[in-house]
Amino acid sequence: MTALAALWLPILLSAVFVFVVSSIIHMVLPIHRKDFGKVPDEDEVRAAIRKASPAPGQYMIPCAPDMQAAATPEFKAKLDEGPVATMIVRPNGLWGLGPALLKWFVFSLVVSTFCAYLTAIRNAPGAEAKVVFQMTGAIATLGYVFSHVHEWTWKGLPTAVMVRFAIDGAIYAMVTAATFAWLWPAAA
Secondary structure: OOOOHHHHHOOOOOOOOHHHHHHHHHHOOOOOOOOOOOOOOOOHHHHHHHHHHOOOOOEEEEOOOOHHOOOOOOHHHHHHHOOOOOEEEEEEOOHHHHHHHHHHHHHHHHHHHHHHHHHHOOOOOOHHHHHHHHHHHHHHHHHHHHHHHHHHHHHHOHHHHHHHHHHHHHHHHHHHHHHHHOOOOOOO
């Protein structure tokens, strides 16, 4: 077993490396430029939403208050008539990128910490780099690759977008695994 405190450097650096790689993927490469489509008649849709004045939050259209209401012919007619959508409403004004980037970095630290903890349980200092790479890579895959599957399953995230996020996640998992394999403590 390896003490978690001995793994602070790979935890921190893997999160930093993932942050840098994700910034390159999202800001330099064209991979995610078509993840969002523009709504036809956007100004009319915006006016309708503004008129309804929903508070910031997550919404479903149409939305039944319970399973009994969802089973009514009226609700089924709304579904057939459409549109059927999930929507996230943010506060008005410029969307601050700083808080989102901070949340992403903290998420990466959490994934790296779980990689360290679970790998340290089974591996002593001086463990073979291949074993450390395999374990941390598998654990990081669970955190990064599968983090969008629920949105694909329940919220209708397009399959192509989910696949692109999964590819990103696989890259982040490999970056994390390589960092831990490189910086795993040597035997005393």
